[in-house]
Amino acid sequence: MLIICISANSFADTYNWTCSSTQASKKDEVFTLDLNGIDWTITHNVQKGSRYSVRDGNTPISLVFGSNNAPISTLSFVTDYFKGMIINKVSIKAKRHSKANTTVATKINGTEIGVAKEINATFQEISFENLSEEVTVENGFEILFTNTSKETKSNGGVYISSIEVEYVNASAGPATPVYEINPENPEVIIGEVIDFPEISPSNLTYSFQTDDNEVIELNTIDKTIKGLKIGEATINFTTAPVEGQYLAGSGSFKVSVLGKNPQISFENPSIYGKVNTGVVWQQVTITDPQDNPGTVTYTSSDPETVTVDATTGVIKPADVKKAGVVTITGTIAANGDYAEGTASYQIVVVDPNEKIEPGTTVFDFTTNNPYGMTTQNGGGSFEPKIKSIAGENETVTLTFGGKYRSYNTSNAPYHLRLQKGATLKIAVPEGYKITKVGITGSDILGTYDPASGNVSESDNEDPDGGTFSYVWIPQNETDKVSEILYTSPSGSSAEPTQIKKINVMWDAINSDQKSAQLTFTPNVNGIYVNEIAEINVANNPNNRIITYSIPALTEDDYDIEEKDGKLHILVSKPGSYTLEARSVAGDGFRDGFAIMRLNVYRHLMVSADNAPLEKDEVNTGSKTFITINVPENAYLYYKIENSSAPAPTADEITDNENQLPGYELYEDGIEIPAKTSGTLNFYIANYGYKSPIRKIALSFETGVTDIDANTEDGVVRLFDLNGRQINGEPEKGVYIRIQNGKASKVLVK
Known part of the structure; x- marks a missing residue:
């Protein structure tokens, strides 16, 4: 974490300190702070309650003095480190709060050198050059911040990102400059x-x-x-x-x-085509250079789907060969003062001979660089390249207009951001109609053309779980809408539209098929890697034939078997996946589709007295300290279970959706008393879902020697750890098992 960097040039050597990380939150008005090995005495004259701290929500990360209701009056950095040196330059990167009136100055030997400079409300680099005038530092070097704001409760703080000091040793001889x-x-x-x-x-x-x-x-x-x-x-x-x-x-x-960047484009970012029927192909428009442009050539991203004439850009009906999505790129060669340039458009090809089945396309913008976009986290630049995208099932397209971008900040994680007045067109091919659009996000307050009909409570349900932020449906059941245009608000007080996901549902025109109504309960599950887990099958009220899959994995990475009304799943790779349930349309029903988030956990590393366990068992002959590596952003709950452990009382049962009755929250470790027998049970949980419970056997050597193991009759006999034979069903715990003259330790769960 970069807080303050001090760099130095000496006549004899060049010193480079690695920027150190300082995290603090102090209210002291005078204190010493070590920055990269240099001690600074810091004094700040502030109202009661002011403090300094590290803020990582800023760009860049900053050391902050003062607060909203506790502005600084003066802030001084003083050090004797540069005694005997000549300081040539000081560079400070800082900003002030919006209502403050803050300046910064430098002092050598108590005398201000140069003119104090104002600090803006945005980060800037402020430099003081030629400070020394061959003055040697004798009584200290000071950087002084002053706030002259008169408001009682003004935002009077200052953010300091870096300080760079360039100096030379006054006692050394001339040095060869290092540039x-x-x-x-x-x-x-x-x-x-x-x-x-x-x-x-x-x-x-x-x-x-x-x-x-x-x-x-x-x-x-x-x-x-x-x-x-x-x-x-x-x-x-x-x-x-x-x-x-x-x-x-x-x-x-x-x-x-x-070379200059040529300005070339296609009129439509995305168009539809039909197999053996053709497409309304396009040629590039060149606006710069207008004279003597370079040669233009055309290519197809998938010639097996669509072939394009490399010279003219022509696409004949016979060139549109099968359903799919292709990108046609026009390239203008470098020529004269101009560099090479490209533009592209997208073609979504459908097969008119195939029956149109209803379906859903989900556009997910909650990942980095979605659909080829470049995710940004600030600044004033926008998406320069991607103008249109097609969904996975090659039916729905999204086309963008105005200023938009994939965006990510700590306050607003990954999403599609449409600036004021930007547009989003949702389209399906000829013969299709849009039956519903569900959008998840915030500030989705723009206009729709055509406008939506009346939305019922059930329309708001998101198949992925939860509810949509906004839903569009046709005004009438007979409407045949193939395009919807959303325009982001453009008023002075409007906020950008922030979209996380878009669910687009479509159907064939005049279709009267019914929903298959497939769902999962619950729609989130946790399992361990390489362990068979048992989870619920999809709810199937219409008795459709269902197939299950995990699209993000290959068939070799998982196994699913439906048995006795349950799904038995084994996954060989840890991660977070989507389990899909699908049914094929027929008998008056549409395609059915339901999904479940499947979190596949690694087995956690468990250590006893700092030694990793090779097996799920611990010898508790002496007091033992158990530690468990808990995944980031998750909680671990545990309990020690044995035959003497009492059942949890009503007071011990919490309202925490993550915490099971009788379990405790793991913090820094678990102390197991000596001679504890039973099991250590634990699981990890987060956001309301839980992993399977893992059990570690707890047992100790009892010194029992009076069990007769010399039996060859094949009968299994169980003894407790005190040597007493168990008759009937044993309770949970650790036992000694005798069969055919062989003794072994077993755990009964």
Whole structure:
């Protein structure tokens, strides 16, 4: 975690400290803080209750002084570390609260050097250069933040992300400068101008020149570089000596000149086609360059489904061969001052001879980079590439307009974000109709064209569990809607639409088939890897024939058997999966579909007195301390079970949906008293679902020697750990089993 970094350049050496992590929440007005091995005395004049702390919800992570109701008046960082040094430059990355009026200044030997600078309400880098004027630090170095806001309860805090101090040893001789160039290899597009890269040490006098004047144009007065021709150029520089500090030096860096980006596009991001009927094919539109563009070629992502003429982009009816989804890409070759460029559109092909069956397509935006998008977590950039996507069953398409992106922050995990006025078109092919759209997310307050009909309570039920945030249904049962356009609100107070999932249900036009009504109860289950688990079959009120599968796994990774009204499942890979139940349409019913989240857990590592267990048994001849590695974001509950353990009372039964009666929450370990017999039972749970209970046998050597094991009659005899023979059904616990002259220890569960 980056909090504060101190970097240094010495005449003799270059020192680089690794940024250390400091997590704190203090109310002390004066205290010492160790930052990367340097002690700073920090004083802050604040109202009662103010504190400093680390905030990781900011970008970047910051050390924060003050709070909403406790603004700082002054904040001082002082250190004697730089005594005997000459400080050349200080760079501070910080921001203030919105209502504060905050400045920052530097002091050497108690005297302010340079002019105090204002801090903005957004993160910025504030630099103080040429501080030293060859003044040696004798009585300390100080960084002082001051807030002059007059409001009693203003947001007067300050966020500090980094402090960088560049200094030299006053007693050392001149050193050869070591240059740092940022960026090391700058890029510029033909015709555009960029600034010189930043080069340190910053207190040197630099002279620049290049021999590649056909590729770039240098302006050494304004310190800018203009791209003239595609290629690479070298810029050389020299630095004059600085008395007592630096010798003369030289260096260089390379600049890449890139071609301009051509502007090409297709009119429609997504279209439908039919097998052997064809498609309304498209050619690229070139808006830049308008003269002498490069050669355009076309390719298909799946020529076995759709073939495209590489030169013209033409797609003949015979080129549309089978149902599926393909992407047609147009590529314009680099030419003159322009680089290569591409654009694409999507074709969803349906087979008109196949019977249209009702179904559901789910679009899930709760993962990183969904559907080829680039997930972003801030800033003002939006999705540059993906204009349209098709669902897994190659029927429904989503087409986007305006500003949109896949988005993820700590406050709003992965979702599709539609900015103000952005559009989302949901479409199905000819011969299909949309029967329902269920959207999960927040701020889904835009308009729909056509508008939705009246939604009943049952329409809000999400097949994945829970309820939809918004549901669209046709206004009339006879409506044949094949496209729905959602427009995000655009008012001044509107918020972006945040979509996690979209469920689109469709049917054939004029279909009167009934729902199969398949469901799972519960719809979440936990099992252990490589162990057969027994769970409920899907609820099937209409007696449809059901098949079960886990699509994310291969057939070799799992086994499902329906037996005695239960599903017996074995999964060989840990993870979180979707168990699907499907029935085929027929007899007046639609395709049936139900899903269950299946959490497959690894066996947890259990240790006794820090030694990992190889078997699920522990010798409790002496007091034993059990530790268990609990997965992140989960809880573990346990109990010690033996014949003498009392049943839980009503007071011990909790309302916690994760906690079973008689079980305790695991924290740092479990102490097992000496000579405990029975079992240690435990399970992991989170969000209302639980793993199977795992049992660890607890037993100890009793020294029993009077059990006669010399029997060869094949009869099984059980003895307790005190040597008493058990007649009848044994209770839960550990016993000694004798058969045919052989003794073994057994656990009765």
